[in-house]
Amino acid sequence: MAEQVRAIRTRQAILSAAAKIFEERGFQASTISEILTEAGVTKGALYFHFQSKDELAQGVLAAQNQNLVLPERASKVQEIVDIVMLHTYRLQTDPMVRAGVRLTMDQLAHGLDRSGPFRSWAAPVRERLEKARAQGELLPHVVPTETADVIVGSYAGIQSMSQALSDYRDLTGRVTTLLRHLMPSIAQSSVLASLDMSESRAASIYAEAVRGSQELAGLKEAAVAAG
Known part of the structure; x- marks a missing residue:
């Protein structure tokens, strides 16, 4: 058990170091040597977990998808706003997410x-x-596959602009502005009236998601203990 815990910690230390180097230098300019120095581990320890720089990068990309439980809402359009706001908060506060976005x-x-x-x-x-279309929340012209790509692509551009201009300090404001422009072309006016797209939504939805994840983890632990 102790060896397993050490292995998990070593892997996390390597990923954290790789995230820092990738974010600072980009994928092409980063080297395994720099990551080893930052992580403070041996080459053997690194290659035990990751066989190449490419595998390290894929590890960072995968690590940004932290399992946070978003609360369900009656409005599925609000849930879309919450997904965007949650990622915005994490992009401003989590180095692993920033590195994953930089690589992407x-x-x-x-x-x-x-x-x-x-x-x-x-x-x-x-x-x-x-789900929003099935509930009558969307305008008739909306095609979910196309609109999802528009939302993701627009967000990718806005976050890139924010990173270049302010190192993400103004990201929440820019994302709120983006949503105010996008949502009227997607949602019915009756849905728009009740949407919370405020800047404070980012921090509050993150806190709510963390609580939900902790509660879920507690339920799983209790189920395991009950046998």
Whole structure:
């Protein structure tokens, strides 16, 4: 058990170091040597967990998808707003998420498959759009697959602009503005009237998601203990 815990901690230390180096230098310019120095581990320890720089990058990309439980809402359009706001908060506060986004947007990362995050970002948005359409929340012209890609693509551009101009300090304001422009072309006016797209939504939905995740983890532990 102790060895397993050490292995988990070592892997996390390597991922954290890789995230820092990838975010600072980009995929192409980063080296295994720099990551080893930052992590404070041996080459053997690193290669036990990751066989290459590409595998390290994929590990960082996967690690940004932290399992946080978003609360269900009667309005599925509100859930879409909450997905965007949750990612916004994490992008401003979580180095692993920032590094994952940097890698995803890095057009110089030749040979690195950057498609996974775009698909994983679009999938939950598309699912909510389909449910929102079934509930009559959307305007007639909305096609969930197309609209999900528009939301994800627009967000990718806005976060990239925010990173360049303010190192994400103004991201919440920019995202709120983006939503105020996008949602009237997607949702029925009756739905728009009740949407919370305020800047404070980002922090509050994160706190709510963390509580939900902790409660779920507690239920799982209790179920395991009950046998």
